[in-house]
Amino acid sequence: MLNIDELKFDEKGLIPAVVVDSITKKVLTVAYMNKESLRVSMEKGLTCFWSRSRQELWLKGETSGNYQHIVSITADCDNDALVVVVEKDGPACHLGTDSCFTKPLYQSGDLHEFSLQGLYDLLVGRNEQRPAGSYTTYLFEKGIDKILKKVGEECTEVIIAGKADDKAETIYELADLAYHAMVLMVQMGISVEDVHRELASRHIIDHKVKQEKMTK
Numbered sequence: 001m002l003n004i005d006e007l008k009f010d011e012k013g014l015i016p017a018v019v020v021d022s023i024t025k026k027v028l029t030v031a032y033m034n035k036e037s038l039r040v041s042m043e044k045g046l047t048c049f050w051s052r053s054r055q056e057l058w059l060k061g062e063t064s065g066n067y068q069h070i071v072s073i074t075a076d077c078d079n080d081a082l083v084v085v086v087e088k089d090g091p092a093c094h095l096g097t098d099s100c101f102t103k104p105l106y107q108s109g110d111l112h113e114f115s116l117q118g119l120y121d122l123l124v125g126r127n128e129q130r131p132a133g134s135y136t137t138y139l140f141e142k143g144i145d146k147i148l149k150k151v152g153e154e155c156t157e158v159i160i161a162g163k164a165d166d167k168a169e170t171i172y173e174l175a176d177l178a179y180h181a182m183v184l185m186v187q188m189g190i191s192v193e194d195v196h197r198e199l200a201s202r203h204i205i206d207h208k209v210k211q212e213k214m215t216k
Contacts, residue, residue, distance in 0.1 A: 002075055002079070004035060004038060004039065006079055007080070008078065008080040009035065009080075014033065014034055014052075015033055015034075015038075015080060015081065015082060016030060016031075016032055016081050017030070017032065017049065017081075017083075018081070018083050019031065019047060019068065019084045019086055020084065020085050020086070021085075021086065021087075021088060021092075021099075022071045022085045022086060022087050023117070023192060023193050024192070026098070026099050026101075026117070027101055028068075028086070028093075028098070028099045028100065028101075029092050029093065029099070029101075030100070031049040032049060032052060033048070033049055033050055033082065034050045036050075037050045037057050038073075038082075040059070041070060041073070041084075044059075045070050046059060046060065046061065046069060046070065047060045047068040047070060047084060047086060061089060064090065064094075065090060066088065066089050066090030066092070067089045067090075068084075068086040068087070068089070068092070069088070069089070070084060070085070070086055071085040071086060071087060072084075072085045073085075116178075116192055119182060120185065120186065123136060123182055123183055126140065127140050127186050127187075136183060139180075140183070140187065143187075144184075144187055147180065147183055147184050147187055148184065150180045150183075151177070151180045151181055151184055154173060154176045154180050154181075155177060157173040157177075158170065158173045158174055158177050160173075
């Protein structure tokens with residue numbers, strides 16, 4: 001484990017910290033820490049930065065309530081920059097947006113960014129706007145029974161493809177199942193974060209069970 005004293009702070013005693021959402025992996029903000037704010041961050045488990053404009057420590061969320069609970073802090077290969085992975089209580093930006101990075105500058109015409117959260121947000125939009133001709137709109141308009149039927153059908157298709165040991169077909173059917181499962185999530189008001197937290201809690205339990213077995 002790296003020691004704070006091994007980090008390379010700049011001439012002003014600062015080191016940049018890139019804050020990343022633990023669930024979406026989205027970059028939330030870039031701020032600066034000094035040794036004191038980094039120690040506070042590690043002691044409290046909450047992000048604490050050095051405000052260059054106010055020249056003082058700044059505990060994120062102290063006034064807004066939008067705390068950032070630290071999952072991990074990792075230094076780069078040169079020890080002069082940090083990535084801080086967090087679980088956030090609210091918007092990261094002072095403007096009230098989820099992330100400070102909201103202004104597109106360039107987008108490839110061939111490459112496209114994808115994430116489960118992005119797909120979920122798209123499905124939420126389909127549910128709210130109900131554009132004509134959309135298959136997703138069709139599912140939401142038919143309601144929970146139709147959605148559940150499709151989830152069941154896709155589960156069966158996954159089983160059939162897996163039993164046939166057809167990797168490509170299994171991948172295809174798993175993608176279909178994931179899509180329909182997320183439609184169900186939107187229908188029921190279940191977020192990606194809800195599922196993430198449940199999986200994370202199971203990982204912790206599983207880890208503890210393994211440790212107990214090893215000590216017996």
